[in-house]
Amino acid sequence: MEKIFSFNQNKNNTDFICYLLGIKYLLNNKKDYENFISDLKSRILMTYRHNFSNLNNNFTSDIGWGCMIRSGQMMLAEVLLRYNLGRNWRLDIEKNKNHYSLAHKDILSMFLDQPNKECYFSIHKIVHLGLQYGKKPGDWYGPETISYVIRDIVNLNDSIKISVYVSTGSIFLKEDIFNFCNKINNGALDWDSKLFLIIPLRLGLRSINNIYFKSLFKFLELPQSVGFIGGKPRYSLYFVGYQNKDLIYLDPHNIQSTIEKSSYFPNMNELLSYHSLKKNTININNIDPSLALGFYISDADDFRSFNKNIEKIFNDCTPIFEIFSNKNDKKSYNEKYYDNFNLDNNDDTWEIL
Numbered sequence: 001m002e003k004i005f006s007f008n009q010n011k012n013n014t015d016f017i018c019y020l021l022g023i024k025y026l027l028n029n030k031k032d033y034e035n036f037i038s039d040l041k042s043r044i045l046m047t048y049r050h051n052f053s054n055l056n057n058n059f060t061s062d063i064g065w066g067c068m069i070r071s072g073q074m075m076l077a078e079v080l081l082r083y084n085l086g087r088n089w090r091l092d093i094e095k096n097k098n099h100y101s102l103a104h105k106d107i108l109s110m111f112l113d114q115p116n117k118e119c120y121f122s123i124h125k126i127v128h129l130g131l132q133y134g135k136k137p138g139d140w141y142g143p144e145t146i147s148y149v150i151r152d153i154v155n156l157n158d159s160i161k162i163s164v165y166v167s168t169g170s171i172f173l174k175e176d177i178f179n180f181c182n183k184i185n186n187g188a189l190d191w192d193s194k195l196f197l198i199i200p201l202r203l204g205l206r207s208i209n210n211i212y213f214k215s216l217f218k219f220l221e222l223p224q225s226v227g228f229i230g231g232k233p234r235y236s237l238y239f240v241g242y243q244n245k246d247l248i249y250l251d252p253h254n255i256q257s258t259i260e261k262s263s264y265f266p267n268m269n270e271l272l273s274y275h276s277l278k279k280n281t282i283n284i285n286n287i288d289p290s291l292a293l294g295f296y297i298s299d300a301d302d303f304r305s306f307n308k309n310i311e312k313i314f315n316d317c318t319p320i321f322e323i324f325s326n327k328n329d330k331k332s333y334n335e336k337y338y339d340n341f342n343l344d345n346n347d348d349t350w351e352i353l
Contacts, residue, residue: 015244016028016029016243018036018241018242018243018248019217019220019221019243020039020248021039021043021078021220021226021227021240022221022222022224022225025039038091040240040248040276040279041092041275041277043074043078043240043275044078044104044107044108044275045273045275045276046071046074046077046111047251047252047255047273048061048062048063048066048070048256049062049123049256049257049258050063050255050257052113053113053114053124055124055137056137057138059138065138065139066123066252067231067235067252068146068236069127070238071231072146072147072229073111074250074252075150075226075228075229075238076121076150077111078240078294078296079162079196079226079294080107080110081104082226082298083194084106084107085103087223091104091275100271105265105271108271109261110122113258114260118261120160125153126146126149129149129153130145132152133145133149143230143236143290144200144290147166147292150164150196150198162193163181163196164196164197165180165195165196165197166198166199166200167198167199167200170201170322171321171322172197172199172324173325173326173327174324175325178303180195181193191299191300194298195296197295198292199292199293199294199295199321201290201293202289202290203216203289203320204289205289207286207287208284208287208289212317213245213284214316214318215313215317215318215319218313218317219293220239220240220242222295224302224305224306224309225293226294226295226296227240228292229292230291232286232288236252237250237252237280243281245285246282246284247281247282248279248280248281249280249281250276251276251280259273307323310323
């Protein structure tokens with residue numbers, strides 16, 4: 001893998017502060033810079049593949065239409081990394097010696113593009129589930145649709161102790177999530193599985209409204225963050241961090257050959273096809289307002305900590321979604337909102353645009 005950006009020492013520390021999935025780095029500090037490189041390289045990259053087994057409609061490649069599927073796969077792969085290996089796992093065994101860990105090979109095998117029952121999250125499985133949402137092979141997915149497909153594909157798999165909850169209408173209820181994750185064990189409620197929380201949002205008309213910038217950046221600082229998926233119309237990206245007003249992303253648009261599962265998987269070339277050193281950035285002004293935030297929450301205490309962090313962010317920044325304790329709180333809020341929202345039926349109250 002070729003390193004395409006280099007360490008640059010500078011006294012202005014503020015410009016070099018960077019967050020990558022909840023971890024802060026100072027990129028003009030040599031040690032931090034090296035740790036950032038190692039962290040970025042350890043994220044799992046999913047890209048276009050060609051020459052895979054035929055999909056329903058004679059597709060053997062997802063070039064030009066599968067980027068949102070690949071972005072969703074990357075966010076899910078990050079959740080599986082957290083669950084199996086933890087946030088501090090790194091691909092490098094020894095820095096600068098090309099010695100790499102294979103501890104995540106079972107995760108990679110789940111995403112191989114084969115109609116194999118053990119390839120749980122292959123493009124074949126995703127496209128099959130996408131049919132119930134009106135998506136045919138070759139159709140482009142939006143952030144919300146791929147969120148629902150990920151929910152279904154994970155929640156239908158009993159072998160994976162992760163539950164996916166997708167919020168609707170930019171709202172989530174704490175009570176619903178506790179009920180979703182808790183089961184009665186010996187007469188007491190017990191948080192039964194890890195939670196992958198996905199929050200689809202629309203934060204503007206044609207671009208993200210700048211009042212939401214700070215909130216979005218702050219979410220990438222949370223330890224529970226697994227990034228977000230979005231990008232531009234028909235050009236999806238997986239966002240994993242930020243520096244200044246630039247978002248750092250993994251790009252699924254590189255075209256690679258399909259990998260066949262074998263007893264030798266993955267060899268060196270296969271392994272490195274799932275990782276990248278490239279620090280891609282895009283200014284937050286240049287992305288589409290439709291996106292889906294992802295969070296990995298390990299237990300009830302982590303969920304409480306997550307909610308406290310959200311409250312702190314929304315006390316300081318413009319809220320980008322609503323949180324309610326239960327349905328009664330939501331109902332009271334709706335009644336109060338509509339009681340205060342009185343329209344005067346008078347032409348003078350309208351502005352001609």
